[in-house]
Amino acid sequence: MVEELKILTGYCGRYNYASVKEYVSLGGYQGLKKALAMKPEDVINEVIVSNLMGRGGAAYPTGEKWDMISRIDNDPKYIVCNADEGEPGTFKDKKLIYNDPMKIIEGMTIAAYAISSKKGYIYIRGEYREGYYRLKEAIRSAKAAGYLGVSILGTTLDFDIEVVSGAGAYVCGENSALCESIEGKSGRPRLKPPYIKNVGIYGQPTLVNNVETFSCIPYIIEKGGKNYASIGTESSAGTKLVSVSGNVKNPGVFEIPFGVTLREIVYGLAGGVEDGNVLKFVQMGGASGACFTDSDLDTPLDYKALRSKRISIGSGAIVVADQTNCAVDYALMTMEFFLHESCGKCTPCREGNAQLCRILKNLVLGTANEKQVRHLENISQLMMKASSCGLGKAAPTAVLTLYSNFKEEFLEHVEGYCRTGSCNISRKKAVV
Amino acid sequence: MVERYKLEEIVEINGTTEDKLLTTLLEVQSASELNYISQEDAEFIAEKFGIPLNRIYEVISFYSMLSMKPRGKHIIEVCKSSACHVRKGKNLLKMLEDILGIKAGEATSDNNFYIEEVNCFGACDKAPAIKIGNDIYGNLDRKKLTEIINRYWEA
Ligand SMILES: Cc1cc2nc3c(=O)[nH]c(=O)nc-3n(C[C@H](O)[C@H](O)[C@H](O)COP(=O)(O)O)c2cc1C
Ligand code: SF4
Numbered sequence A: 001m002v003e004e005l006k007i008l009t010g011y012c013g014r015y016n017y018a019s020v021k022e023y024v025s026l027g028g029y030q031g032l033k034k035a036l037a038m039k040p041e042d043v044i045n046e047v048i049v050s051n052l053m054g055r056g057g058a059a060y061p062t063g064e065k066w067d068m069i070s071r072i073d074n075d076p077k078y079i080v081c082n083a084d085e086g087e088p089g090t091f092k093d094k095k096l097i098y099n100d101p102m103k104i105i106e107g108m109t110i111a112a113y114a115i116s117s118k119k120g121y122i123y124i125r126g127e128y129r130e131g132y133y134r135l136k137e138a139i140r141s142a143k144a145a146g147y148l149g150v151s152i153l154g155t156t157l158d159f160d161i162e163v164v165s166g167a168g169a170y171v172c173g174e175n176s177a178l179c180e181s182i183e184g185k186s187g188r189p190r191l192k193p194p195y196i197k198n199v200g201i202y203g204q205p206t207l208v209n210n211v212e213t214f215s216c217i218p219y220i221i222e223k224g225g226k227n228y229a230s231i232g233t234e235s236s237a238g239t240k241l242v243s244v245s246g247n248v249k250n251p252g253v254f255e256i257p258f259g260v261t262l263r264e265i266v267y268g269l270a271g272g273v274e275d276g277n278v279l280k281f282v283q284m285g286g287a288s289g290a291c292f293t294d295s296d297l298d299t300p301l302d303y304k305a306l307r308s309k310r311i312s313i314g315s316g317a318i319v320v321a322d323q324t325n326c327a328v329d330y331a332l333m334t335m336e337f338f339l340h341e342s343c344g345k346c347t348p349c350r351e352g353n354a355q356l357c358r359i360l361k362n363l364v365l366g367t368a369n370e371k372q373v374r375h376l377e378n379i380s381q382l383m384m385k386a387s388s389c390g391l392g393k394a395a396p397t398a399v400l401t402l403y404s405n406f407k408e409e410f411l412e413h414v415e416g417y418c419r420t421g422s423c424n425i426s427r428k429k430a431v432v
Numbered sequence B: 001m002v003e004r005y006k007l008e009e010i011v012e013i014n015g016t017t018e019d020k021l022l023t024t025l026l027e028v029q030s031a032s033e034l035n036y037i038s039q040e041d042a043e044f045i046a047e048k049f050g051i052p053l054n055r056i057y058e059v060i061s062f063y064s065m066l067s068m069k070p071r072g073k074h075i076i077e078v079c080k081s082s083a084c085h086v087r088k089g090k091n092l093l094k095m096l097e098d099i100l101g102i103k104a105g106e107a108t109s110d111n112n113f114y115i116e117e118v119n120c121f122g123a124c125d126k127a128p129a130i131k132i133g134n135d136i137y138g139n140l141d142r143k144k145l146t147e148i149i150n151r152y153w154e155a
């Protein structure tokens, strides 16, 4: 049976989240101490060598991002930890925020040293109110112990972190919307370019990384980029947190080295499908992720292997749906999410979400025709091509993948029939 | 409306830089009896932050946790996202509506409870989940749900 490898979550639950002393006694802050004795460019080089990819969804190489920002000659530079965690089915950053906030702070401080920044923000979703207060408390103690503030650990590094709360808007996880929101505005994505690394918060260069990404940094610096790169697979270094939920016996956050198969995650760690039911599909990466069936479960958790199946790891959410669920109803639920969360700025996303919702709604009411069903694909393609930010581009993914896997089931709804009887048709009518 | 000293205290603790606007709005809202930001409170915040009132309203209407309308003493948020959906969150909502005799988006006649359907709040491992204030309750059936509601009746 597959086991977890806890190089990232090893301290979770083992220290009081606000105690620097306990964190240090477990081995915390070794990464920062080592980094401060290195040259900033060597710190960045370790991150490049580690082959760490951003864990917020886009899987952008972290070292490369740091390198680019470090070369921009424009002060001040800001560092933002993206703790917006809005993808439905994702709760892995929450685990780190609530149980090991010092590691996030340490990772951000190492980044501050590497790219030469004096000010960081942690942008946390409004729903994690308790996490907001915990982070503030952890920062206060880190400051009191000389790990944040002026001349950190007696060096010339000055760095401070503020916690900023969101207030319920999924789109604010997008990095330019995040900057808007930190400035106390509505979180509508900006037109790009310019990119956030050049023009971010208050028009200044800004480094945005995910909670999990920052939390990987102390280990990488302490043990070396090579060591980190040796864990996992050739194309995907290190470990990954996955949040497994839905119709499984043992939902939760698991830390596993890349290379473990999805089947081992769903059936091993998460205990398989509950109540003796059968797996119907899995959605990976949150609402914006692909839905696929049992036949893809032997794919390893690996950026490249999954990409070849057109699956993206995204936020690392894995939601399992058993055979009692209606594929059309699930697609509708997903599209209603995007309809609600779209910022409404550009037409393909605003109108596309509404159109897809309308068709799917008609399907679960049994009033759609075949022509409308065919439109699902056209509208989706248009949204993917013409939407201005990642929200609209990814919104139709679930619809498209569910439609391609369960075409027959979609067409049955045109006939006024649902094989599961769980959507609004709610009754298995005989096919007329 | 929130009492003046309380408003002053929230502003005092958070400061009035723009990055603290959302947290201030959230805290003012939860200090209010019926979980909303009244016009007087919005005016107070606008003045303290030195930003126009219409921008405060724009922000309140953009973020779904903020409300300009009075809601209820306890907001019961019911998750309708993926994990809760496949673990039959819709049935949970129906039970709740049944127990309280109101629909989502409504308050009980004594304003003690208000039901709101929301997106994932990160309690997916306890699906189907609800959130009342900052407290999360999961893996619910009718019996557990009734017990929880009763606790808030008494409180
Ligand atoms: C609509 C949308 C929502 C996003 N939400 C999040 C989020 O909640 N958390 C996150 O870390 N990244 C999110 N991202 C990705 C960020 O824009 C950004 O790529 C990421 O925070 C960079 O950090 P990383 O390189 O460490 O992954 C989102 C992107 C889009 C388009
Ligand atoms: S794609 Fe959607 S969320 Fe993104 S800018 Fe356009 S309307 Fe807003």
Ligand code: FES
Residues within 6 Å of the ligand: A088, A089, A090, B079, B080, B081, B082, B083, B084, B085, B119, B120, B121, B122, B123, B124, B127, B129
């Ligand atoms: S899906 Fe319901 S709390 Fe996450």
